[in-house]
Amino acid sequence: MKSREDLEALAANDKVTIDTVDGPGGGERVRLTDPNGFTVDALFNRTLQTEQPMRKARAHNTPEEKVRINQGQRAPLTPPDIARLGHVAVLTPDFETSMEWYKTRLGLISTDVLCLDDGTPALAFNRFDRGEHPADHHSIVLGTYPVKGYEHSAFEVHDLDAVGLGQQVLKQKGHKHEWGIGRHILGSQVFDYWSDQDGFKFEHYADGDVYTADYETGYHPLSTQGLYQWGQDFPPTFTKPHISFSFILETIHNLRTIPSFTFKKVKLMIAMTGRKARPWL
Amino acid sequence: MDFSLEETLPVDPRKVDRIASPVTKAWDIAYLRFAKPDLNEQAAFFKDFGFIIAEQTDERLMCAVPGQAPISSSSKKRLKQPIWGWVSR
Ligand SMILES: [Fe+2]
Numbered sequence: 001m002k003s004r005e006d007l008e009a010l011a012a013n014d015k016v017t018i019d020t021v022d023g024p025g026g027g028e029r030v031r032l033t034d035p036n037g038f039t040v041d042a043l044f045n046r047t048l049q050t051e052q053p054m055r056k057a058r059a060h061n062t063p064e065e066k067v068r069i070n071q072g073q074r075a076p077l078t079p080p081d082i083a084r085l086g087h088v089a090v091l092t093p094d095f096e097t098s099m100e101w102y103k104t105r106l107g108l109i110s111t112d113v114l115c116l117d118d119g120t121p122a123l124a125f126n127r128f129d130r131g132e133h134p135a136d137h138h139s140i141v142l143g144t145y146p147v148k149g150y151e152h153s154a155f156e157v158h159d160l161d162a163v164g165l166g167q168q169v170l171k172q173k174g175h176k177h178e179w180g181i182g183r184h185i186l187g188s189q190v191f192d193y194w195s196d197q198d199g200f201k202f203e204h205y206a207d208g209d210v211y212t213a214d215y216e217t218g219y220h221p222l223s224t225q226g227l228y229q230w231g232q233d234f235p236p237t238f239t240k241p242h243i244s245f246s247f248i249l250e251t252i253h254n255l256r257t258i259p260s261f262t263f264k265k266v267k268l269m270i271a272m273t274g275r276k277a278r279p280w281l
Numbered sequence: 282m283d284f285s286l287e288e289t290l291p292v293d294p295r296k297v298d299r300i301a302s303p304v305t306k307a308w309d310i311a312y313l314r315f316a317k318p319d320l321n322e323q324a325a326f327f328k329d330f331g332f333i334i335a336e337q338t339d340e341r342l343m344c345a346v347p348g349q350a351p352i353s354s355s356s357k358k359r360l361k362q363p364i365w366g367w368v369s370r
Binding site for chain 1: 287288289290291292293294295296297299300303304305306307308309310311312313314315317318319322323325326327328329330331332
């Protein structure tokens with residue numbers, strides 16, 4: 001948050017207190033609960049990690065300009081330096097209420113919205129409103145899903161070689177690969193997805209888009225085609241739910257209790273996400 | 282063959298409007314918190330992914346990233362709900 005007034009406004013809006021953070025970073029915090037039950041901390045006056053040396057992005061030779069002469073392209077075969085936490089994607093059966101909640105409290109702007117064939121928004125890539133300062137294409141992604149949950153989080157690395165060599169290291173260590181390397185369309189990041197021992201997905205990315213506040217929202221169909229322009233074929237397992245007894249129970253409960261989450265919506269979503277990615281192939 | 286990277290919608294979308302006066306305008310995403318059963322396994326994955334382990338006890342694991350961004354953490358309770366927060370610079 002830019003000011004203590006922001007914390008005060010949030011605390012008053014949600015009728016919660018401002019707490020002193022007892023732990024790394026310090027500062028003050030307002031702890032909110034979103035409509036899905038997830039905790040969202042709003043922070044002010046934190047001491048951030050001090051700068052540590054990181055490698056610079058590699059220089060690339062292009063047909064017009066050769067910047068590397070008598071010198072190979074060799075990034076280190078190590079885990080990449082992580083430059084920052086870029087975004088998190090959250091799944092929710094109550095998309096409408098969640099969007100309203102985050103936008104009202106945090107001033108998010110939707111950069112691109114994926115809609116069902118009947119025009120209903122189903123997934124939104126939201127960025128921060130930094131006025132004339134550019135913000136990442138998306139920092140908070142909200143997507144309709146039968147049950148609430150964490151989808152993935154993404155961390156920015158320096159360049160394409162950091163993504164590529166990062167993949168080599170994770171492969172060598174025997175971790176589970178999910179999808180990549182490829183380039184997204186909305187956001188344009190070069191991506192590589194991995195999952196940890198509990199199946200939580202984490203993404204390395206480089207070369208993402210940034211937008212200022214005046215950029216207008218784009219609308220697109222919800223489909224796997226919208227996910228990437230090139231790269232490894234989209235694995236159907238990536239978005240397929242693990243259908244357990246509790247998944248079914250929660251889905252039925254959500255269909256009964258959440259007005260905007262309907263059987264029609266589920267049918268449209270299944271049909272649309274089943275369409276062919278990259279139809280030109 | 283006439284394909285393009287960007288697809289078009291068959292109908293007009295229901296627009297997602299901006300909020301005229303939001304309570305705040307957050308500046309950035311600060312950290313994520315996870316509740317995980319095995320912190321040693323978690324630390325191994327996080328290291329291979331590129332995080333720096335800033336602190337590890339029986340109860341919690343804190344990761345730092347070397348640049349400006351702060352910390353991800355993990356607590357020992359078997360809850361699969363991530364928690365996250367924000368900060369501005
Ligand atoms: Fe992502």
